[in-house]
Amino acid sequence: MSDAYNRRVTIITFPNRFEVAREDKQFIAKLTTKSEKSGIFNILMNALRQIRQNKDIYVNEKTIEERRLKYLRVHNSIRAFMEGSLTGRVQTRRHISPSQTYI
Numbered sequence: 001m002s003d004a005y006n007r008r009v010t011i012i013t014f015p016n017r018f019e020v021a022r023e024d025k026q027f028i029a030k031l032t033t034k035s036e037k038s039g040i041f042n043i044l045m046n047a048l049r050q051i052r053q054n055k056d057i058y059v060n061e062k063t064i065e066e067r068r069l070k071y072l073r074v075h076n077s078i079r080a081f082m083e084g085s086l087t088g089r090v091q092t093r094r095h096i097s098p099s100q101t102y103i
Contacts (some may be wrong), residue, residue, distance in 0.1 A: 006067045
């Protein structure tokens with residue numbers, strides 16, 4: 001992955017799942033009421049004011065390397081586990097015995 005790619009990628013954590021069995025058939029109707037539209041408009045106007053004031057869109061990511069590491073952790077859970085939980089020579093070996101894994 002290049003630095004250009006990592007500058008452009010923003011990972012958004014989204015904890016919800018949309019399941020057909022729990023689907024809200026009235027969601028669009030609820031979201032498009034006059035009060036909801038007004039609330040959404042106010043949120044967007046606040047964001048627009050911030051963008052115009054700062055003359056930039058602020059994304060809470062620090063460096064390209066931090067973005068790269070976050071991307072790798074999100075897309076490779078085994079690697080994230082190994083980097084975050086295993087230490088010493090166990091981390092560099094190709095084979096890990098059960099006795100070394102379950103400490």
